[in-house]
Amino acid sequence: MVTIKDIAKRAGVSYATVSRALNNKADVNQDTRKMIVKLAEEMGYRPNVIAQSLVTQRTNHIALIVPDVSNPFFAELSRSISEASNKSGYIVTTCNTGWDTERENYMLEHMQSQQVAGIIIKPSAFYKPETFDSIKIPLVVFWHPYKNETDFIEMDHSAGGKMATEHLLKCGYQNIAYIGGAALSPANQLRSLAYQQALQENEFQVRQELISYGGFDLQSGYDRIKMLVEQGSIKPDAVFCGNDYIALGVLQYLHEKKIRVPEDFGVVGYDDIYFSGLPMINLTTIAQPRDEMGYSAVKLILEQISFTKNESNKDASEIKHRKPARILLKPTLKARGTTRHE
Numbered sequence: 001m002v003t004i005k006d007i008a009k010r011a012g013v014s015y016a017t018v019s020r021a022l023n024n025k026a027d028v029n030q031d032t033r034k035m036i037v038k039l040a041e042e043m044g045y046r047p048n049v050i051a052q053s054l055v056t057q058r059t060n061h062i063a064l065i066v067p068d069v070s071n072p073f074f075a076e077l078s079r080s081i082s083e084a085s086n087k088s089g090y091i092v093t094t095c096n097t098g099w100d101t102e103r104e105n106y107m108l109e110h111m112q113s114q115q116v117a118g119i120i121i122k123p124s125a126f127y128k129p130e131t132f133d134s135i136k137i138p139l140v141v142f143w144h145p146y147k148n149e150t151d152f153i154e155m156d157h158s159a160g161g162k163m164a165t166e167h168l169l170k171c172g173y174q175n176i177a178y179i180g181g182a183a184l185s186p187a188n189q190l191r192s193l194a195y196q197q198a199l200q201e202n203e204f205q206v207r208q209e210l211i212s213y214g215g216f217d218l219q220s221g222y223d224r225i226k227m228l229v230e231q232g233s234i235k236p237d238a239v240f241c242g243n244d245y246i247a248l249g250v251l252q253y254l255h256e257k258k259i260r261v262p263e264d265f266g267v268v269g270y271d272d273i274y275f276s277g278l279p280m281i282n283l284t285t286i287a288q289p290r291d292e293m294g295y296s297a298v299k300l301i302l303e304q305i306s307f308t309k310n311e312s313n314k315d316a317s318e319i320k321h322r323k324p325a326r327i328l329l330k331p332t333l334k335a336r337g338t339t340r341h342e
Contacts, residue, residue, distance in 0.1 A: 007040050011035060021033045022045075059114070060089060060090050061090065062090050062119070063119045064081055064094045064119075065094075066097070067097050067124050067216075071245060072273035073243070073271045073290065076274060077293060079294075080290055080294025080295060081294040082094075090117065093116070095111070099125065099182075101131075116137070117301075117305050118139065118304060120297045123143055138301050138308060139301075140152070140300045142297070151326075152326060152327070153293055153329065154329070155187070155331055157187050157191050157194070158191075158193070159194070160194070161240070162197065163333050164240045165240055167268065167333055167335065168266050168339065169198070169202050169204070170342040171238075175236045175237050175238070177210040177212070177239040178195045178211045178212070179220075179250065180211075180242035181220070181242045181243060182215070188242050217249070221245065221247060221250045222252055223249075237264065238267070243269060243271050244269035244285055250267055267339070268285060269284070269286070272286070272287030282338065284336045285336070287333075287334050289330075293329060296327055
């Protein structure tokens with residue numbers, strides 16, 4: 001492996017000069033810098049990232065922590081974050097928590113010990129706000145803020161829940177159910193509350209027996225709609241689902257029971273994962289702008305990284321605190337084949 005000392009010997013300059021030139025320091029003659037960079041390329045020099053991290057206490061890695069990498073929503077979000085990070089010279093390490101808070105806490109501590117440049121996280125539904133108190137590196141959270149020091153990006157779930165419910169009402173459905181993920185999930189709570197408010201605003205009664213919570217997966221959707229249809233005192237003729245995975249489980253049950261969609265039963269999902277729009281599924285859903293979420297998260301984490309570097313080079317009297325970002329994104333309705341026309 002070619003080292004900085006090898007380049008210095010070939011160039012006839014000091015080790016320190018080569019180091020400053022390759023790290024783009026200002027106190028190097030431009031002609032000397034060009035000569036050193038060209039020589040480094042010819043010799044096949046590759047920076048020793050481990051050695052650099054020992055000096056800087058940071059790597060060029062960003063940690064992305066999500067609850068479920070098997071869910072296409074998080075897979076697509078990860079892709080957009082990776083693409084945006086790579087353009088800025090950062091590599092993304094994705095960690096899966098499986099909605100487990102203990103594993104989430106471990107990942108947060110472990111990634112810090114690995115000297116990552118920053119952490120982007122979508123917390124589990126059961127996280128405790130104080131979880132982030134020990135994070136001393138750049139952090140962006142896909143959640144509502146719990147303290148002023150944290151950058152956050154969140155979707156307007158209230159708008160999404162209202163949009164979905166009003167669409168089903170305009171399509172002529174009368175007994176609309178809500179099937180969510182975990183009851184303690186703030187996102188699900190906001191969607192459920194918006195669903196109830198939309199019913200009341202349109203002079204429909206809110207029936208608690210039509211509201212059900214479970215997991216965020218296909219099987220939960222299947223089991224919940226089966227229970228509502230076969231055991232409930234009020235038979236639903238439509239359902240607003242907490243995510244598209246849940247909606248797919250609902251559609252599977254309706255298909256098995258030969259219940260016609262959308263003629264006799266309407267289904268709306270949430271997320272707009274990539275296969276929701278396929279012709280054989282054609283799911284009506286509330287779309288979250290994953291690319292915008294991903295690019296915004298990377299923009300914020302890079303701003304924090306840059307700010308942290310600049311602050312470390314300033315005297316205490318010069319330091320100005322960066323104001324945390326608050327980004328609230330708007331969802332959109334994708335009306336497809338699982339609901340009637342308005």
